[in-house]
């Protein structure tokens with residue numbers, strides 16, 4: 001019997017010819033990542049493990065993202081602990097504010113996560129990197145410390161869930177709408193413990209930016225990982241990023257065998273989708289935007305590792321055009337990385353947002369986790385391009401968060417209520433996917 | 439033996455310990471805010487040895503290890519659930535919070551019932567309702583980590599043996 005791409009990657013990293021779902025394997029890790037929330041606890045656990053130093057200083061990335069720039073003294077302390085750990089062990093990839101951004105957008109840009117890799121991140125959205133065709137998953141700080149100490153991790157080989165998308169996505173439909181449809185179809189734990197493998201002809205229409213959104217939200221269905229087998233889009237993206245940052249490493253082209261076994265399959269007819277909006281307070285409560293009741297919006301957040309790439313900002317800018325933000329709405333735009341910020345700036349997008357009455361900030365997770373830069377008060381309503389609308393996620397437990405793609409978010413900011421982008425702008429944008437900044 | 443605190447499905451790590459408290463890693467401080475956004479009365483009334491009893495997908499969401507640490511810090515004897523989200527499952531094993539997968543016990547338990555769990559014997563009981571069940575056993579490999587007292591000791595043993 002054949003193997004899935006996930007099984008092939010895990011077999012190659014555990015010195016076996018093949019692995020099967022349910023096997024527990026010790027896997028070699030190609031990149032370990034932690035952020036300012038998880039790195040300090042990982043550093044503490046590492047210290048208790050009694051090993052002299054990290055297994056490989058060039059395979060660890062530490063990223064200041066969640067509370068960066070430090071929002072208070074306690075978060076400054078967290079970043080100091082992360083920084084001193086990096087210095088002590090001479091960690092090669094430490095990304096400070098102003099030179100980094102949100103890890104899940106940053107590391108692919110940095111060509112640090114490549115097809116065929118095993119990537120372990122102390123952040124649940126580490127499943128994002130799977131868009132490049134690697135196995136990547138999120139763990140907690142102690143697991144990450146063990147990886148930093150040994151270069152290995154124990155993993156239970158996951159069953160795979162195959163998602164098959166068919167047809168050309170209609171105007172306004174991006175990765176966010178596809179993945180929200182999947183989560184609505186299978187539920188918040190519909191892919192629990194599984195590898196969510198995205199397949200089908202629709203992928204051929206999706207930029208790498210959109211694909212990264214697909215894999216980003218695997219965890220919102222409980223999945224261990226999300227993955228897309230490498231194709232020409234992957235090849236073009238990876239080679240252009242490797243060239244841009246001058247970091248080269250060979251990578252294998254792996255794909256699932258035609259007779260590989262899947263635990264289940266979900267079919268999504270992409271050609272008939274409408275933009276999706278997830279009602280509070282679960283991502284699985286997603287419905288077509290047309291079915292959403294009239295909701296007056298207090299805040300719109302265009303940011304996060306889900307939808308703050310250059311494509312997302314271009315879409316938002318296209319919807320905005322020469323409109324202004326509704327007077328009662330606060331719009332926060334937070335580009336995901338320094339490169340995205342610079343690119344958006346060069347294209348005049350940041351000026352456009354600011355001129356229309358938006359707040360534009362330096363890259364950070366910020367409002368996504370209710371940390372800073374736009375925390376919601378009691379009963380406030382927010383449309384967010386992020387991935388989680390759980391109770392209390394963005395601030396007060398009574399605040400209500402609707403998840404949507406960037407076009408719906410911007411349309412809602414202009415209309416002052418949840419809106420279909422076509423209400424503001426009749427034509428959808430032509431997307432130019434690449435990130436030009438080196 | 440301890441009292442049951444019952445909750446529903448998909449209790450996520452944002453309600454177990456909200457992000458606004460993630461600037462500390464101190465178990466006692468985290469414990470003061472455990473489950474605050476789901477049940478404001480929990481942290482002040484929970485007693486050492488009490489049980490959190492929940493539905494499916496317990497601990498979904500963020501990878502914050504602060505979640506099992508907060509519950510353990512609050513004195514929770516074990517979390518009994520229909521199922522656990524995978525990162526929470528790993529984090530609980532790694533940090534020594536006892537977790538028990540036992541849908542049958544969840545089915546019969548109401549808040550305030552007396553619960554008893556004996557992992558060595560493989561029994562989880564609702565004493566109030568006088569019913570006992572067999573929780574799902576942990577794979578041998580994971581038991582090895584539990585028996586070491588968590589992942590730190592397990593790694594130490596492995597690296598010293600190597």
Ligand code: SF4
Nearest residue numbers: 125304305365368369
């Ligand atoms: S943007 Fe939000 S979901 Fe993404 S890593 Fe940051 S806090 Fe997590």
